[in-house]
Amino acid sequence: MTTFPGITHVAVTVTDLAVSVPWYTQLFAAEPVLDEDTGPFRHVVYAIDGGQLFGLHYFPDGNWSSEFDARIAGLDHVAFTCIDRAELETWQNRLDELGIKHGGIVDAHYGSGLSFKDPDGVALEFFAAPAA
Template sequence: MPTFPGLTHVAVTISDPAVSVPWYTRLIGADPVLDEDTGPFRHIVFVIGEDNLLGLHVFPSGLRDDGDFHPYRRGLDHVAFGCSSRSELEKWQRRLDELGIAHGGIVEAPYGSGLSFRDPDGIALEFFAAVS
């Protein structure tokens, strides 16, 4: 059996690119590397870390916030960005404070520490440092 591959990208559906793109640009500290209209949706992509991508999708027909899961809905439980240590988490906590982004403070667990916050659409995000 082959080794299970790592993640290359995460894409989340947003409601308003005029709000979300500047918010993510400030958070990440870099502009998107791609902003294209694919026809069915607008695809805005940021490079995060060394080789991962974060995509923002906007559907021209609007969000579908009713019923069962649909890719046009805001979704998933949360996206966690890996930190190498608790001290790196503390740096991100200070950065979120500088940006005026509300967060839940660093929370300790037996398996690691996390710092949770939300994007403009309420999508749950986290900086996470696993116990080494």
Template sequence: MFPSLAHVAVTVTDLERSTQWYRALFGSDAVLDEDESISNFHHTVFALGGGQLFGLHTHPAGRGGSTFDETDTGLDHVAFACADRAELDSWVAKLDELGVEHGGVVDAHYGSGLSFRDPDNIALEFFAPPAG
């Protein structure tokens, strides 16, 4: 059996802004916030359910200033698992409460998704399997 994902890390342009944004989204504080001396980057890490981690990275040698574009080679989006469409509806309310723009719940034969973006335009989604 192929192992599940342990963590996802995204590179951000403004660590303080992104940390505040993700703190509000996750409803929790980061569990780690430090410089990584071996690879020379800074990371802030949030613990999510099921032992998964979500990290924010900044790299001093990075290009800086550019925003995410899923049409470039690399990451397309990150999806968070929801049990069902009702849970997606609750996330619509939460995103609205946080003032986060989103595309509303979109239903397809393979499941339902709620797409939105972080301050660096990184594509995020809540996803639920099809009903029944």
């Protein structure tokens, strides 16, 4: 058996691309590489360092009656890799510059994380494994 493959992309559903696209464009410090209306949904995709893609999906007929809740079956959060805690501190400063509310860096035996949410409440995190 071969090694389990890495993740190529993640896509999250958003309620308003006019809000989410500028927010993610600032976070990633990059413009989308794709903006396409597929018919049933529109998607905007970013290329993130390392070859991964991060997509925003918008369904015009979506049910927007409730906000994201990690306690409901489905996505809990998306975590972005950081080399070490120092890089987490850099991201904490960047989130502060962007005015993005976060929970501060939390250290645990399995690593350190910096949690925050997108405009729809989707949970995101910067994460660094413990030093070897």
